[in-house]
Amino acid sequence: MRIIIGNDHNGYELKKELVRYLKNNRYYLEDVGCDSIDSVDYPLIAKKACEEVLRDDDNLGILICGTGIGMSIAANKIKGIRCAKVSTEEEAALSKLHNNANVMAISGRIDKSLAIKFVDKFINTSFSNEERHVRRNNQIDNL
Ligand code: RB5
Secondary structure: OEEEEEEOHHHHHHHHHHHHHHHHOOOEEEEOOOOOOOOOOHHHHHHHHHHHHOOOOOOEEEEEEOOOHHHHHHHOOOOOOOEEEOOOHHHHHHHHHOOOOOEEEEEOOOOHHHHHHHHHHHHHOOOOOOHHHHHHHHHHHOO
8 A cells, every 4th residue: 555645735744744653653655745845736746646646546545625625526537536624533533434535635724643543543533445435436426
């Protein structure tokens, strides 16, 4: 599994913390985000990160912008991406368990320790494979 992380200027500080955490925990990580607080356009970073995620079914993406909203909207335009904008630990877990999300978007304004909890839940929860969720995910794919 590779974890692809992407951020805009509003996600830069939190991105640095998450990169440190993920590297310390020996995850295979790719950082396609910006490396300063200079303003950049998040849709282009969402695109780049999602294209990397789609290279392998095992890959996961983490996108960070000011709110997580713009990144999630941009990511969900890309076929094959199921991006969840996550604000609680439960949402991080359910986005995998029910929605089989392959990308999580978060706000760069949340506390580092909370973001780490979201990341842990997202990485360590698997899709339930229950028929009702498979069916609904397929319906989403066909919209
Ligand atoms: C950038 O100004 C800001 O719009 C972005 O970080 C994010 O909050 C978008 O949803």
